[in-house]
Amino acid sequence: MKLINESSKTKIVNNLMVGILALYGISQKRFDLNETTMFHQLVTEVISPIQEGLANSKKSLSFLWENYLLIVNTSKENNVLKKQISRLESDLMTMEEVRKENLRLKRLLSYSDEMSHQRVMAQVVGWDSANEFKVIRLNKGKNHGIKVMAPVITDHGLVGYVYRVTDNYADVLTILDQNNRVDVMIERTRTHGIVEGVFNFKCALKYIMRNEPVEVGDKLITAGVGGIYPKGVKVGMITDITKENFGMTLSIEVIPSVDFDKLEEVLVLIPSEVAQVTLPALVPTLVPITEKKL
C-alpha cells in the first residue's frame, strides 16, 4: 500500500512539474515569430540535410515509381524495351526539367529586379509536420544572408515571411497560415484589408465594408504597410463574396496567386543596405530654396 502511495506521489509530482513547464512554454509561445534556440539550431542543422536530399530526389522517386515499380510483371522483352524507352524518357525529362527550371528562375529573377532588395534564391525542402500550421522550410539560412521577418516571394506573388532561421535553413510562415496577416489593397479600388489563411489552401479578406464596390475577380496586392512586405506584390484574387444579413463587413474568399501545390523555388528579399545608406544623401535637396547658401 505504501509502495503504491509513493509511486502515485512521484507521478503527481512529475505530472505537475511537466504541466507547469508546458503552461510556461505556452505562455511564452508566439505563432508569428520565433527565436531559434541552441537545441533547435543544432538538431535542424543535422536533420534538414536529409529533408533536402529527399526533396531533391523527388523527381527520381516519382519517375522510379511510375516507370519501374508499376511494370514489374511484364515480359522480359518488354522490360528491355521499356527500360530503353525509360532511359530515353528519363534523359528527356531531365532536359525538360532543366529547361523548365531555367525558365522559372529567369522569370523569378526578372520579376524581383524591380525591387530594391537583395535577393536570395532558395529551394523548398519541407513542410510543417502539424496540420494547423502552413510553414515551409527553405535550404538557405543566416549564412546566406537570410534574416527573420524577411519577405518571401515567387514570380507569381507573395509566399510569406521568414519565421525562424538557423545557419543553413529557414522556416517561412506562408500566407496560408492563420497566424500570418497581410495588409493588402484591392488593385482596382485601392481599398485596404487584411488577408488571413483559412483552410483548404485558401485565404480570407477581412475588414472590407459592406458598401465597398468589390467584385469577384478583383486582384489583391500588398499595401506596403506594416514594414514586412514591400508594396505592390501580388497576393491573390477574390473568388467569392458573401454579404451576411448581419455585421458591417463582407466575407470574402481569396485564392492565393502562388500555387502552393507546385512551389519549388522562392526568392527571399532582404532590404538592401545600399538603399538605406544613400537615403540621407537626398535630404539636403529638401531644404527650402530660401535657406540655401548661394
Added chain:
Amino acid sequence: MRMRFSQLFLAFVITLALLIGLEIVTSTVLPALGWKEYRLTFNVLIILFLAIRMDSPLVPWLILALQMVHSIFSIEGWALGTLAGLIVMMSANFLKEVLHLTTAFMTMITVQLFQIIWYVTVTLVICLKISDFDKFGMILWSFIPGSILLSLISPVLFWMLGLIWRVPSEGGPRGVEI
C-alpha cells in the same frame, strides 16, 4: 513487468529515431508526392501509445522529450503537445479499468477518441493564444481526415512500439512499469 534503465534508454532512443523518420516522411516525402493539405501527425500516435499503454512516473518527461524533437519539424513547438499529452495520459489513467486494446478495432476506436481529446485541447489553446474562437471549428475540422488515417495505422504502430517497449501483446492497458 519492470524495465531496467538501460532497456528504457534503448527503447527511448529507438522511439526517437522512429519519430524522426516518420516526421521526415510527413514533412518532406508526402508533400513531395503531392500530399500537402493534411498531415499525419505521428508524434500524437507515439505519445498516445506512451500515455495509454505505459504506467510509469517517467512518461510525462518522455512526452516532453518527444515533443521537443517534434518542435524541430513544426512551429507548433513543444509546449502545446506536452500539455495535450499530459491531459490524454491523465484521462487514460482515469479510464484504465475500461481500456482493453485487445483487438485492432478497439485500438483504432480508442486512439480516435483520445485523438479527439488531444485536438480539442490543442485547438482550445491555439484559439486562446490567437484570441479568435471563430476559428475553433475550422482548426478542429482540419485535424479530422489525418486523425482517421492515423487511427487506421495505429494497430501496426502500437504493435511496433509494443515490441520496442516490451509491452505484452495481449493488449493490457498497463503493460510496463519502470
